[in-house]
Amino acid sequence: MRKDFFSPLLRILTVVSILAGCQKLALDELEIAERTSEYAFPVFSTRIGLKDLMLKVLKDSVGGDTIVINPDQTMTLFYSGNVAEKPASDIFRFFNFPEVPVPINDTFYPYPFNTLDSVYIRRVDVASGTLNLVVNNARNQPITGTFYILQMSKNGQPFSVPFLVPPRQTFISPPIPLKGYTLTSDNNRLEFRYEAYLPDGTRIKIDEVLPGIAGIGILIQGFTASYMEGYWGYSEYPLTRDTIDIDINQTNLKGNVKVKNPKVTMTITNSWGFPTRGVVKYLSFIGRDGKEYKLNSTVFFGDSIDFNYPSWAAGEVGQTKETHVVLDSTNSNIAEIFNAQPIRLIYEVAGISNARKDPSIVGFLTDKSTIALRMKVELLLEGSAQNFDAEQTLDANFGQVVDFDTSRIEAVEFKIATENNTPVGAALQLYFLDVQGRILDSLFTQTPPPFVVKSPPVDANGITVGSARAETFAPMNVARFNRIRQATSMRLNAAFTTAQEGQVPVKLLANQSIALRMGLKVKMRLGGKP
């Protein structure tokens, strides 16, 4: 009995042991257990320099604006209006000779030339122009003679044109160049004189062609002067009217922005050789609220200021003089105006010659004399801001992420890390937009959005000390993640606040920047049944 029992038991035990040890597992049929794994990886990084930001601001505003990086790395924004350049010829029009011959009604004939009423020209250097003399002989014998312009001479010789007119014929001289002649006058007129003789020596007056129409005349064409000298009396004329767009933020300007020391600089470049007074007809900022804020300043005499000019008496012919008018918080109400966040400056300036009506002043103009006026708004980037809003829209293309199977994703969490050595902090919100621009979702759910960028402390000069790091997390469930990955664009809204909650002025330096990086953690179920 014992033998019969023991023998098969041992054999069975042996077989079972062997089978237990040799159980085969097919790897290809192996199933990986379902588990939660978490993967962390970076998404993107960027660095925004304040210099780039400011250049962007300028790029989006009117042309001619510029940014100047000062030696201490501070930056100054210049918003410039158009240069209003007025050649003298635009204002003062002389010698508008008619396009038809000027009849000379007598052997001595004074001819007044065009000037403004208050201007007396005593010397003109002719730069160009020609003169044709026309003489008609109605008689049956030839006429000889000479035509003179007594106020015009060259090398000490007065201008003269001899003529010989056969009987019953008309003499037309070839064009006679006037360049190089100097014209002098003390009464704003030219005096023409001619002497005509018959063959027997009898001096005659050229017969009229028709009753009342002189038989002699001159045609002056292309007359220009390179230099005029005389007396400019009191006369008012327009100089410029322009608008300067100073919209620092191209979008919705919100928040309490204070610019510490804004300036408006008016620069007049003047080569007119007589005293000119600028009269500010209109100088106002337009606030974001649409209201007009008149810029008042003590630098003006009333509303006027005299421009520097090259003096004839001082031998400054051909020189250019500049006049700088600076309107700042020490001499104007500009600081108060900038607290209203102006978006443009409108100005209109007129000119008055010899405003003091000094009869002793000898003035001049050359063919190159101009007066140019440039108005600039100058903002040293020093100030403070609270919730200063800006926004930017970025194209987004999530590529393959759009097609990624998210059925196994449990949750995602964005992490935003910033390192900032600018004195500006920012609360950021990122809106994900569909192709129609509708908001699909936002990165942060809380309102207001978190301060993603923190500003480091500033010293007494408003310059940051060190940098500030901030980490912000944005957890998101799968439903939200599925929405945002469909986005075709993103709108970044930023509300900037300067250091110490915008309570102290800070300086923005060109070498300051904000580094922003984003990472992503994805929790997903892996393994299990496919």
Place this chain on the structure above:
Amino acid sequence: MRKYILPPLLLRYMLLLKVTLIVSRGAAQQELMLYLSPETWHANTVNPALFLPEKNIFIGGPSLGLDAAHSGDIAYRDLLRREGKRSILDLSGAISKLQPENTLRIDQRNERALIGFRLGGWYLSGNWSQRTATTLTYTRALAELLWYGNGPFVGQLLDIGPSLSTIRWDELGVGLARSVGNRLCIGVRIKYLSGAAMLLSDEARRKIQVFTEPDVYQLSLQTDYAFYSSSFIAAVDTSGFGYDLSFNALKNRFGQNAGISGDVGLLIRIGRHLLLSASALDIGGRIQWKQNTAYFHSLGKFEYSGLFLPGTDILNGTVDSLDFGAALDSLNDVLNFQRADAKLTTVLPARYYAAVHWQLLQRWTLGAVLHHQRDERRQTTAVGFSGYWLPLPWLGVGVMYSINNRSATNLGLSAAVRLGPVQAFALSDNALNAITPYRSAAVNFRIGGALVF
């Protein structure tokens, strides 16, 4: 060619090695129990001087054996579980039991054929075996990274480069033993080795480091990792962010990568009841790998910080798209394994036995055995004390208590059945583990059969 993404690939490697520990069919182990079973013909494989008394012809059939262990307490069931007909790999339980560095070893022996003759005082023998010796050292970080992802390890430098040595070879042996008088028997065996496959990491280049920056999870991967391979892996293609591994594309034919080794053994009988024995196996065992052998080296540093968007693009609103593909292309550069033809000589682990047998009664024998094995990467020593009983003329059973490097509580069992010329046996140095391998961190067993005339 099969396509894998890196984590699943490594996971499968680990799994393959781990499961092989449990399920491989083969034979080779520390074999304390076999050494103390002299009436089993297969004991000749551990001592060439050992022949059964009063027998003349021995024909050994296939014999399967495995000696494998994992450091710590990792058991089969910590890795695999059954749900219905599904086998599920689940590392969750195993990872918590891992040490910072873990070692898995597998020695496997598959005796294809054994034969022996007695010619007067001479004993001739021959054998054909297939053997595998594997040692894998890996970090807990590697398992955690593969299983849980890098998310939980932000800010930690993870060293994940494994050390791997696995050699598979065929062995043809010819043995000769001679009795000298009645008390001494000396045996020697010369073995011709033919390397079948080899995968050997370069210990001087084991660096694979992964670091995830706490900042915004910037990734850094640094490699200086190299391995030799013959037959196992013919090519590594990292294009497409994954690995194309060409497995076993190049088969080593018999004798292409050859070597020799030797076994020596002796028996000393003292009186009627005491028997001393000793053997040294695989002495001078070397295989020269000349054919289908390559050196793969990955050297580089990959840092991925995400896309860089110029600040001016953001300001101008000209950011085009988030194109991650281009940036990740550079990952291939650092993971790219450069292949070079190579020649290599691998040294096989040598094993040493010394034992004493004392026949206490006619059917009872007591024994003690000392085993030592050493190679370039590991050393193991074990000592066992056994009792052997012949309860029936056709049945012998044994029991052994042994101590080895990883455990002081190993209970061995053996059973040998003789039915006429047929001899069969099953034995294990750690019988409980062999019966319940699902709960065991170490497995040791051997089974086989022979015809003895």
